[in-house]
Amino acid sequence: MSVGLGIFVAIVSIIFIVLFLMAIIGVFIRNSLVRKRNEVENTYAGISVQLKKRYDLIPNLVSVVQKYAQHEKSILEEITKLRSQALDKNIDNNNKVDLDNKISKAMGNVLMTVENYPILKASDSFIALQRSLNEIEAQLSASRRYFNTAVTEYNNAIQVAPNNFIADIMHLTAKNVFEISETEKQNIDVKKLLNS
Amino acid sequence: MNFDDFYNEFIENKHDELEKIRFDANRKYKANMLAFKYSTISVIALSVLTLIYSDFTAVLFLVVMPFYFIGTAIGVVSRLKKHIKFRYKKEIILPMLNYLYEDVKYKSYQKISVNLIRKSLLLKKYVHTHKGDDYIKCRIGNAIIQFSEIEACGTRSDIGFFNGVFIAASFNKYFKSKTIVYDKRDYTNFKKSLLNLSGDTNEAEIIKLEDSVFNKKFKVIGENQIESRYILSTSFMQRLLDYNNKMKKNVSFSFVDNKFFIVMPNAKNMLEPTILKSIYDKEYIELYYNYLLSITDLVHNLDLNTRIWTKE
Numbered sequence: 001m002s003v004g005l006g007i008f009v010a011i012v013s014i015i016f017i018v019l020f021l022m023a024i025i026g027v028f029i030r031n032s033l034v035r036k037r038n039e040v041e042n043t044y045a046g047i048s049v050q051l052k053k054r055y056d057l058i059p060n061l062v063s064v065v066q067k068y069a070q071h072e073k074s075i076l077e078e079i080t081k082l083r084s085q086a087l088d089k090n091i092d093n094n095n096k097v098d099l100d101n102k103i104s105k106a107m108g109n110v111l112m113t114v115e116n117y118p119i120l121k122a123s124d125s126f127i128a129l130q131r132s133l134n135e136i137e138a139q140l141s142a143s144r145r146y147f148n149t150a151v152t153e154y155n156n157a158i159q160v161a162p163n164n165f166i167a168d169i170m171h172l173t174a175k176n177v178f179e180i181s182e183t184e185k186q187n188i189d190v191k192k193l194l195n196s
Numbered sequence: 197m198n199f200d201d202f203y204n205e206f207i208e209n210k211h212d213e214l215e216k217i218r219f220d221a222n223r224k225y226k227a228n229m230l231a232f233k234y235s236t237i238s239v240i241a242l243s244v245l246t247l248i249y250s251d252f253t254a255v256l257f258l259v260v261m262p263f264y265f266i267g268t269a270i271g272v273v274s275r276l277k278k279h280i281k282f283r284y285k286k287e288i289i290l291p292m293l294n295y296l297y298e299d300v301k302y303k304s305y306q307k308i309s310v311n312l313i314r315k316s317l318l319l320k321k322y323v324h325t326h327k328g329d330d331y332i333k334c335r336i337g338n339a340i341i342q343f344s345e346i347e348a349c350g351t352r353s354d355i356g357f358f359n360g361v362f363i364a365a366s367f368n369k370y371f372k373s374k375t376i377v378y379d380k381r382d383y384t385n386f387k388k389s390l391l392n393l394s395g396d397t398n399e400a401e402i403i404k405l406e407d408s409v410f411n412k413k414f415k416v417i418g419e420n421q422i423e424s425r426y427i428l429s430t431s432f433m434q435r436l437l438d439y440n441n442k443m444k445k446n447v448s449f450s451f452v453d454n455k456f457f458i459v460m461p462n463a464k465n466m467l468e469p470t471i472l473k474s475i476y477d478k479e480y481i482e483l484y485y486n487y488l489l490s491i492t493d494l495v496h497n498l499d500l501n502t503r504i505w506t507k508e
Contacts, residue, residue, distance in 0.1 A: 046422055138429065139426055141425075141426075142426035145425045
C-alpha cells in the first residue's frame with residue numbers, strides 16, 4: 001500500500017470515528033431531552049390530578065353552603081359554571097390555568113362568604129370540607145413545586161450547548177413555570193380563614 | 197414553662213437522705229483518689245531508690261497500693277450510682293418530665309425499639325444491636341413523642357458507631373412513601389444506591405428542593421417526588437433549618453410510615469446523677485431540663501401540634 005493511500009485511509013477512519021462519536025452523543029442528548037420533556041408532562045399530569053380532586057369538592061362545597069346561605073346564590077352559580085368549564089376535555093393548558101385561577105378566586109369568595117354565617121362555619125360538614133380543601137391545596141402546592149423543578153431542568157437542558165442544536169432539530173421550546181397568581185395568594189388562604 | 201419555677205417548686209426544698217448518701221460517697225471517693233495520687237508518687241520515688249540500690253521487694257509490695265486505691269474509688273462511685281440512680285430518676289427526673297410533658301411513661305432502664313431505629317433509615321450502618329436507657333414516651337399537645345439515648349452497634353455488636361438521642365414522633369400529615377433528610381456531612385453518594393439495593397427504599401431518588409440554604413445543609417432522598425415536597429413544605433423546610441441551627445448538631449430527619457424520626461449525636465450520657473456535685477445542683481439540673489425542653493421545642497418549632505390537615 002502506498003503512503004498516500006495509507007494517509008487517505010487514516011483520514012477517512014478518523015472522520016468515521018468522529019461522526020460515529022457525534023452520533024452517539026447526539027442520541028444520548030436526544031434521549032435525555034425526551035426524558036426531561038416527558039417528566040414535565042408527567043408532573044403536569046400530577047397537577048391535573050390534584051385540580052380534579054379540587055373540582056370534585058366543589059359540588060359538596062356548594063351543597064353545604066347552600067343549606068345555610070341561600071342568599072348567596074350568584075356566587076355558588078358562578079363556581080358551578082366554572083367547574084363545568086374546567087371539566088371540558090377540549091380545553092387547552094393555557095385556558096386551564098386561567099380557569100383554575102378563576103376557580104381559586106371563586107372558592108375564596110365562597111369561603112369569605114362563610115364568615116358571615118357562624119353556624120355554617122362551625123358545622124361538622126363544613127369543617128370536614130375545609131380540612132379536605134386544605135389537604136388538596138397542600139398537595140397541589142407540592143405538585144406545582146415539582147412541576148417547576150422539572151420545567152427548570154428541562155429549560156436549562158434545551159438552552160445549554162450542545163443540547164440546544166438537538167433541541168432545535170426536535171422543535172423543543174422553553175416552557176413556563178407555574179406562577180401563583182395574586183388572586184390565589186389572596187383568596188385561597190384557608191389556614192388564615194380557619195384561624196380567624 | 198420556666199426552669200426557675202420548676203426548681204423552686206420541686207427541687208429547692210429537697211435536702212434529704214439522698215444528698216447525704218452522695219456527700220458521704222463523695223468524701224470516700226476524694227479520700228481514695230488522694231491516696232491513689234500519693235501512693236503513685238511514693239511508688240515512683242521508691243522505684244527510683246530501688247533502682248539505685250537494686251532491691252525490688254518493697255516496690256513489688258507497694259505497686260499494688262495505687263491499684264487498690266483507684267479500685268476503691270471506682271467502686272465507691274459505681275455503688276453510689278447504683279444506689280441512688282433509681283431514686284434520682286424517680287425524684288428528680290420524673291417530676292421534670294411530668295412538668296414538661298403530658299401522659300408521661302418513663303422507663304429509665306429501657307431504650308427505644310431497635311425496629312424503629314432500623315425503620316428510620318437514618319443511621320449509616322445496619323443496626324444489629326443497640327444499648328441505651330431513659331426511654332420516655334409522652335404527649336406534647338397533640339403530638340405523641342418517644343425517645344431515648346442510644347448507642348447503635350453494627351455487626352460486631354460490641355462496637356458502637358453512633359451515640360446520641362433517637363426521637364420518634366407522630367406526624368401531622370398522612371404519607372405512603374419514605375423521605376429521608378440527611379445532614380450533608382453524614383451523607384455519601386453511595387447511600388442512595390445502598391438504600392435501593394438493600395430494599396429499604398423503593399427506587400428512591402434525590403429530591404432537589406427550591407430552598408438553596410436547605411440544599412446546602414441537607415440532602416433529601418425520597419421515593420415520591422410529590423409526596424416528599426408535600427411533607428417538606430417551604431415553611432416546614434425553614435423550620436427544620438431553624439431547629440438544626442438551634443441544636444448546633446448534625447441532626448437528620450426521616451419520614452416513614454406516617455412517623456417522623458430524628459437522630460441527634462450526643463456523647464454525654466444524660467439524666468444521670470453525678471457524685472462530684474450536689475444532687476440538687478441547679479446548674480446541673482438545668483442542663484437536663486434544657487435537654488428535655490429541646491424535645492418540647494422540637495414539637496413547637498416544627499409545628500407538629502397543628503392538626504388542620506388530614507389528621508385529627
